[in-house]
Amino acid sequence: MDPRQQLDALLAPLAAGRATVRVEGERASIILDVSGLSERAREALAAEVEATARTVPGIAGVRVAQTSQRTARRLIAVASGKGGVGKSTVSTNLAAALAAAGRSVGMVDADIYGPSQPRLLGVEGVKPEARDNKLVPVPTAAGVPLLSVGQLVGPDKALAWRGPMATNALTQLIDGDWSGTGTIVVDMPPGTGDVQLTMIQKHKPAGVVIVSTPQDLALIDARRAIDLFRQTGVPVIGLVENMAGYACPHCGEVSDPFGSGGAEAAAAAMGIPFLGRVPLAMAIREASDAGNVAERTAFEGIAARVADWIDHQG
Numbered sequence: 001m002d003p004r005q006q007l008d009a010l011l012a013p014l015a016a017g018r019a020t021v022r023v024e025g026e027r028a029s030i031i032l033d034v035s036g037l038s039e040r041a042r043e044a045l046a047a048e049v050e051a052t053a054r055t056v057p058g059i060a061g062v063r064v065a066q067t068s069q070r071t072a073r074r075l076i077a078v079a080s081g082k083g084g085v086g087k088s089t090v091s092t093n094l095a096a097a098l099a100a101a102g103r104s105v106g107m108v109d110a111d112i113y114g115p116s117q118p119r120l121l122g123v124e125g126v127k128p129e130a131r132d133n134k135l136v137p138v139p140t141a142a143g144v145p146l147l148s149v150g151q152l153v154g155p156d157k158a159l160a161w162r163g164p165m166a167t168n169a170l171t172q173l174i175d176g177d178w179s180g181t182g183t184i185v186v187d188m189p190p191g192t193g194d195v196q197l198t199m200i201q202k203h204k205p206a207g208v209v210i211v212s213t214p215q216d217l218a219l220i221d222a223r224r225a226i227d228l229f230r231q232t233g234v235p236v237i238g239l240v241e242n243m244a245g246y247a248c249p250h251c252g253e254v255s256d257p258f259g260s261g262g263a264e265a266a267a268a269a270m271g272i273p274f275l276g277r278v279p280l281a282m283a284i285r286e287a288s289d290a291g292n293v294a295e296r297t298a299f300e301g302i303a304a305r306v307a308d309w310i311d312h313q314g
């Protein structure tokens with residue numbers, strides 16, 4: 001475990017959901033959300049967090065800052081018209097890139113048909129604890145704490161759920177102990193069913209990112225998803241074209257077996273921003289399978305555009 005992972009693991013039982021941790025070289029900065037705590041409890045928690053952080057090998061300096069301003073929770077849904085287009089992969093890498101850029105980001109995996117975030121974020125089999133009747137997000141190496149349908153029932157079981165069970169699970173995850181987390185990326189199930197409607201009506205996402213492949217766009221599934229969010233007043237942050245072109249694993253050159261520019265033109269025709277293309281690349285699949293998010297370059301531009309959108313929402 002690297003110092004960052006050790007720090008997250010040690011702080012989880014003490015202050016998960018309250019601590020936002022950054023590690024640069026040998027220095028750790030921890031922002032502690034102390035809202036709702038008494039003066040004495042704040043000081044005690046800050047002292048305990050600092051003392052604990054100092055025990056981590058490889059960390060030489062620790063700075064703990066307290067904030068009592070509970071960050072307004074902002075939900076960014078990631079949706080697609082159909083399954084298998086890489087929505088989960090885009091969600092993970094988007095969240096990881098935002099975290100790497102210094103944002104406090106969490107992940108809710110509401111994909112009942114294939115909750116793959118525990119695997120993608122490298123915490124498969126780790127169950128969240130409950131505190132004050134709320135689930136406590138599981139810390140991950142990418143700095144993106146996670147609550148997933150897969151943690152509640154195991155990766156293969158949720159598929160058989162009917163509407164109310166699925167929507168209750170979504171609410172339980174979104175109402176977890178997210179104090180200190182500014183933005184929660186929500187990996188939605190594909191399509192336009194009950195979970196999407198509950199998400200829109202009850203949880204009111206700030207915006208939605210739509211993921212599609214070049215072929216998905218041609219098949220109009222993505223358009224149907226875009227229409228649902230638009231008609232219900234959820235701002236569409238933009239379209240990500242995934243598996244766009246093939247990146248040669250040897251030389252990195254991207255070729256376009258399906259032509260290029262189609263998604264960008266489709267986004268323009270629908271009047272929504274185009275956030276970028278992610279090539280079909282062996283490195284992306286391998287990183288996903290290994291539960292790490294090392295392959296980040298393809299996602300940085302997309303994350304920067306989403307961050308820009310967030311900042312302009314006030």
Ligand SMILES: Nc1ncnc2c1ncn2[C@@H]1O[C@H](COP(=O)(O)OP(=O)(O)OP(=O)(O)O)[C@@H](O)[C@H]1O
Pocket residue numbers: 080082083084085086087088089090111113114115116189190242243244278279280281282284285286288289
């Ligand atoms: N750009 C890419 N390059 C290579 N492989 C990719 C890329 N994007 C996704 N994949 C791979 O494609 C498969 C499906 O991706 P993912 O699970 O992210 O899709 P999804 O849309 O979330 O699917 P579902 O809706 O079924 O959960 C995974 O094996 C993933 O590693």
